[in-house]
Amino acid sequence: MGEGEVVVELSPEVVAKVAVEAAKYPERRAAVKSALRYAQAEHGWVSGGVVQAVAQLLELEPIEVYEVATFYDMFYTEPVGRHQLRVCTNVSCMLRGAGSIVELLEHKLGVKVGGTSEDGRVTLLAAECLGACGGAPMLVCGDRYFEDLTEEKLDHLLAELD
Template identity: 40%
Template sequence: MLTSGAREKVEKLIACHPKKEAALLRVLHIVQQDQGYLSPETIASVADLMGMPAIKLYEVATFYTLYNKKPVGKYLIQVCANLSCSLMGADNLIRYLKDRLGVQVGETTPDNKFTLVTVQCLGSCGTAPMMQINDQYYEKLDEARIEQILASL
């Protein structure tokens, strides 16, 4: 169930768009910010709010990797595994993070603090290897820098 603040934002956004589909990406973003992920129940509820079939929302939510379809930890670590980052050592950093956090890619630590995933290019190839944690980019990474970052969280 959406918080009243999120529901209000969604309703305002829908009202601004003659075609509700045009608001869908932003609506899902608001819902994810509110709930942390897009559960089937939440998608059904938002679909009702938008007057659209839930399958339309699923189609969009499952196409884009930026939408979480299952719960994630407090810090969502998204390591770029695309070409530039791979050439600059992303595979080693992913291995380091897996060992350091004790999880596989796609898993969350038992304390729900960190979720580790790999993603495609985040548009920061010039500062590879890089990762995004929640909304912040961390670039030119190495193991020592990752250790600093994790310690700061």
């Protein structure tokens, strides 16, 4: 979060949704996570400007918002591709081949974990347990879970992403 970052403008829809969230809690800070979720959905990632905008909206210090943004791995504090593939690399998935799933994706996308494909389409990320160990190895793309991954399933998924 840089000093003097330009505050981005949040749409009236996001502002309204944040107001609904904020009204649910006695402490405005409790609404930061939801506010960041809405703002990220609109802006693609949580830039310094988004942090400032959310802070202004909730009348908090930017650092209070920034701390939440950096605590949860669902918030992206760097630009990401249009789609994010979050491959679980925790124990159950690792034991069932998450390592080769990551390697296959790195190869197919031409990036290392943390990188974004040249066309800006996909960011490849590693994640901690995503609560679907029974379907290991697995990944999450947006709010969709892809389980029991094979190379064929990866190809299918990559083909359907715009």
